[in-house]
Amino acid sequence: xxxxxxxxxxxLMGLYATPAAAQLGPVNGDxxxxxxxxxxxxxxxxxxxSGYGRKDLNNTGSPWLTNEEIFRAFLRAxxxxxxxxxxxxxxxxxxxxxxxxxxxxIYAYVRSMPDNxxxxxxxxxxxxxxxxxxxxQYKP
Amino acid sequence: xxxxxSDHSRDDITPKIAPKxxxxxxxxxxxxxxxxxxxxxxxxxxxxxxxxxxxxxxSYQQLQRDTGMVAPPxxxxxxxxxxxxxxxxxLKDMGIEFVASNNGSSFEGIQExxxxxxxxxxxxxxxxxxxxxxxxxxxxxxxxxxEGRPMAAMLHGTLGIQHASMSIFQAYHTGTPMILIVxxxxxxxxxxxxxxxxxxxxxxxxxxxxxxxxxxxxxALHEAYRQAVTPPTGPTVIVIDMELxxxxxxxxVVPPFRPAEIGGVDHxxxxxxxxxxxxxxxxxxxxxxxxxxxxxxxxxxxxELIGASTSTTATGGPMGFPQRHPLCGPGADxxxxxxxxxxxxSPNISLQRPAVTSLTAKRDVMGIGFGSLREDYVxxxxxxxxxxxxxxxxxxxxxxxxVDAEASIPLIIAELSKLMTPAKLREIDERKASHARAxxxxxLTDLRAAVEEKKRGWDLSPVSTARIYAELWPLIMNGxxxxxxPSNFSGAHHRELWEHNKPYSFLGSQGAGGMGYGLGASxxxxxxxxxxxxxVVNIQCDGDFNYAPGALWTACHHELPMLSIMHNNRAWHxxxxxxxxxxxxxxxxxxxxxxxxxxRDPFIDYSKIAQGYGMxxxxxxxxxxxxxxxxxxxxxxxxxxxxxxxxxxxxxR
Numbered sequence: 001x002x003x004x005x006x007x008x009x010x011x012l013m014g015l016y017a018t019p020a021a022a023q024l025g026p027v028n029g030d031x032x033x034x035x036x037x038x039x040x041x042x043x044x045x046x047x048x049x050s051g052y053g054r055k056d057l058n059n060t061g062s063p064w065l066t067n068e069e070i071f072r073a074f075l076r077a078x079x080x081x082x083x084x085x086x087x088x089x090x091x092x093x094x095x096x097x098x099x100x101x102x103x104x105x106i107y108a109y110v111r112s113m114p115d116n117x118x119x120x121x122x123x124x125x126x127x128x129x130x131x132x133x134x135x136x137q138y139k140p
Numbered sequence: 141x142x143x144x145x146s147d148h149s150r151d152d153i154t155p156k157i158a159p160k161x162x163x164x165x166x167x168x169x170x171x172x173x174x175x176x177x178x179x180x181x182x183x184x185x186x187x188x189x190x191x192x193x194x195x196x197x198x199s200y201q202q203l204q205r206d207t208g209m210v211a212p213p214x215x216x217x218x219x220x221x222x223x224x225x226x227x228x229x230x231l232k233d234m235g236i237e238f239v240a241s242n243n244g245s246s247f248e249g250i251q252e253x254x255x256x257x258x259x260x261x262x263x264x265x266x267x268x269x270x271x272x273x274x275x276x277x278x279x280x281x282x283x284x285x286x287e288g289r290p291m292a293a294m295l296h297g298t299l300g301i302q303h304a305s306m307s308i309f310q311a312y313h314t315g316t317p318m319i320l321i322v323x324x325x326x327x328x329x330x331x332x333x334x335x336x337x338x339x340x341x342x343x344x345x346x347x348x349x350x351x352x353x354x355x356x357x358x359x360a361l362h363e364a365y366r367q368a369v370t371p372p373t374g375p376t377v378i379v380i381d382m383e384l385x386x387x388x389x390x391x392x393v394v395p396p397f398r399p400a401e402i403g404g405v406d407h408x409x410x411x412x413x414x415x416x417x418x419x420x421x422x423x424x425x426x427x428x429x430x431x432x433x434x435x436x437x438x439x440x441x442x443x444e445l446i447g448a449s450t451s452t453t454a455t456g457g458p459m460g461f462p463q464r465h466p467l468c469g470p471g472a473d474x475x476x477x478x479x480x481x482x483x484x485x486s487p488n489i490s491l492q493r494p495a496v497t498s499l500t501a502k503r504d505v506m507g508i509g510f511g512s513l514r515e516d517y518v519x520x521x522x523x524x525x526x527x528x529x530x531x532x533x534x535x536x537x538x539x540x541x542x543v544d545a546e547a548s549i550p551l552i553i554a555e556l557s558k559l560m561t562p563a564k565l566r567e568i569d570e571r572k573a574s575h576a577r578a579x580x581x582x583x584l585t586d587l588r589a590a591v592e593e594k595k596r597g598w599d600l601s602p603v604s605t606a607r608i609y610a611e612l613w614p615l616i617m618n619g620x621x622x623x624x625x626p627s628n629f630s631g632a633h634h635r636e637l638w639e640h641n642k643p644y645s646f647l648g649s650q651g652a653g654g655m656g657y658g659l660g661a662s663x664x665x666x667x668x669x670x671x672x673x674x675x676v677v678n679i680q681c682d683g684d685f686n687y688a689p690g691a692l693w694t695a696c697h698h699e700l701p702m703l704s705i706m707h708n709n710r711a712w713h714x715x716x717x718x719x720x721x722x723x724x725x726x727x728x729x730x731x732x733x734x735x736x737x738x739x740r741d742p743f744i745d746y747s748k749i750a751q752g753y754g755m756x757x758x759x760x761x762x763x764x765x766x767x768x769x770x771x772x773x774x775x776x777x778x779x780x781x782x783x784x785x786x787x788x789x790x791x792x793r
Contacts, residue, residue: 042720042733045713048791052597052604082725088717091724098730117595125768126591128614129637133587138464138641140440 244296
């Protein structure tokens with residue numbers, strides 16, 4: 001099963017090459033519904049409420065976000081990976097948990113996430129941190 | 141000055157207007173009524189009662205006792221110098237600043253002596269009121285991590301030990317020195333006593349004693365201190381009987397305290413190490429966590445004397461080499477021909493103080509306690525090929541001498557100083573200057589990259605954990621601060637954004653990963669900070685908070701300089717992720733991972749909890765643009781002697 005899923009992913013990746021070079025696939029789901037599913041199925045625990053967390057989703061260039069098919073295959077890829085130790089790795093999302101339609105909605109939501117990263121010059125605290133570090137002399 | 145040290149006169153505490161009915165008045169009233177009945181039995185005849193026949197009129201003595209108007213029963217002896225005064229004198233002699241405790245009858249003698257013995261009383265040590273024994277010991281843990289020396293906690297018999305046991309276990313795990321005084325009173329409540337009281341925590345304390353005489357008790361207190369601070373450091377226990385606390389000491393004099401003697405390398409080894417450092421064209425110091433602040437200072441002296449680039453663990457825990465020291469960093473040339481390890485590994489030679497063997501790999505796993513604690517990885521079975529991890533570890537580790545680095549450095553410095561020549565000093569000066577330039581650039585390069593990284597989700601709500609650390613740093617960077625809480629669950633962003641130059645800049649993790657530690661440890665660090673012009677930051681996880689929130693009251697009561705900022709993600713997120721993963725691989729639905737892992741329905745209002753304990757607070761703050769102003773208010777409040785809590789709704793991690 002696992003071999004089969006990864007084989008599918010590899011095949012799909014071959015078709016679409018890397019995301020930097022590839023055209024991102026179309027979005028067919030409902031982003032609003034996807035936001036609720038993103039919350040209900042605990043995606044936020046690792047990816048943050050808005051796509052920033054232990055693993056970012058916002059405009060990261062992740063190959064798993066190239067299109068809906070690859071995204072879906074990635075969600076279903078760990079069906080037989082059940083380590084004995086507790087894991088905070090990416091969980092498996094089988095079809096009886098997230099249907100293909102639900103996956104499409106989550107994909108739409110993820111693709112809608114903005115890249116929220118201000119210019120350092122516009123953020124007083126960050127500017128202050130950099131300037132102070134450059135000026136400060138070590139004192140015991 | 142804390143509230144317990146205020147000089148209240150009797151008039152201050154006597155209400156000017158009698159309260160309507162307080163407990164004492166109520167009891168007095170009841171007793172007076174009963175006495176009237178006893179004197180005039182006819183009075184009750186007018187209102188017969190079904191229970192009347194079972195009443196027995198109280199005696200005069202009973203009335204006095206029950207109304208609180210009676211002196212303690214006179215014993216057969218007159219106590220002029222209670223033994224507990226001498227115990228407190230021993231604590232004074234050892235420099236114990238604080239004794240944290242949730243009061244208990246089994247140590248009332250010592251508690252009374254702390255309150256009343258000495259001039260001024262309740263000073264060195266000062267009694268710190270804790271609302272839970274777990275908090276008492278966490279306070280001792282935070283204090284010792286910040287100061288590199290122990291304070292004491294008092295525990296009430298079997299109950300106190302059990303309440304405190306998790307905190308003691310964590311202190312053992314981090315090797316934190318502390319003195320735990322356990323009261324024992326075998327004639328009071330049987331469930332609170334035991335013949336061998338320390339047995340309950342012996343597997344995770346270093347040393348214990350249950351003295352039988354007053355001189356033995358003073359000796360044991362001294363030895364408890366020496367054992368606690370001598371490597372391998374850790375908590376020690378002394379069980380003190382009530383009889384000893386209350387007995388007349390007569391003319392017994394507390395003997396002078398003899399500090400622990402902690403040896404370093406022998407002279408020949410010191411000479412060899414000095415020669416190797418001297419001969420190297422590019423020596424390096426790898427430094428870990430020293431025992432006390434003096435260890436870090438000695439390491440700085442050695443690095444400056446030989447011009448060695450130096451590593452640090454200051455971003456991961458206390459007592460490290462100062463992070464922004466010009467020699468701290470990779471240096472101008474990372475090809476080092478001799479590396480001296482000081483409390484950490486080295487490819488050549490390292491000096492590492494002894495650790496409890498059962499905390500290392502290849503330990504005994506057969507029992508609970510010290511022998512059974514496990515490392516992160518499972519070693520290969522005997523006879524099998526070493527794992528890549530073990531292989532790497534072996535390759536990176538040269539000779540390890542089990543000896544205290546802090547005590548050894550002065551000997552190495554002395555030998556090294558003898559070798560110096562003007563030519564060598566010129567060479568070292570040039571090396572220092574080039575290391576300083578390279579280290580400064582390396583630090584700034586890393587900082588610029590970190591700032592870019594921390595901008596992710598800057599303006600989003602809930603607030604990113606990175607923004608908390610980034611907004612707070614400019615407000616405290618020019619002060620004397622201490623980050624006392626563990627930071628692993630809140631992103632540990634200080635490691636990349638802040639500068640850790642003091643031995644107490646960051647106090648590290650819980651030890652054994654046990655929850656409920658942050659608030660108590662921060663209060664302990666704040667005890668160390670109070671009076672030293674220092675400022676304690678506690679980035680407080682919500683899950684951790686709820687185990688022992690009463691430390692907030694202690695912080696208020698003792699006016700501790702502690703700013704608590706809630707990392708309120710309304711869940712135990714690690715466990716949430718565990719369940720989420722397991723549900724996914726079992727294929728039985730991934731939308732119920734929240735069951736048992738989230739703190740919602742209802743949400744907890746930490747600001748209100750803080751206010752309930754008497755602490756100034758605000759929040760919950762959901763809008764990130766409101767954060768900086770709130771932090772500023774918090775910092776100002778703490779600088780004015782008032783602890784403060786800010787509840788911030790945060791991203792999960």
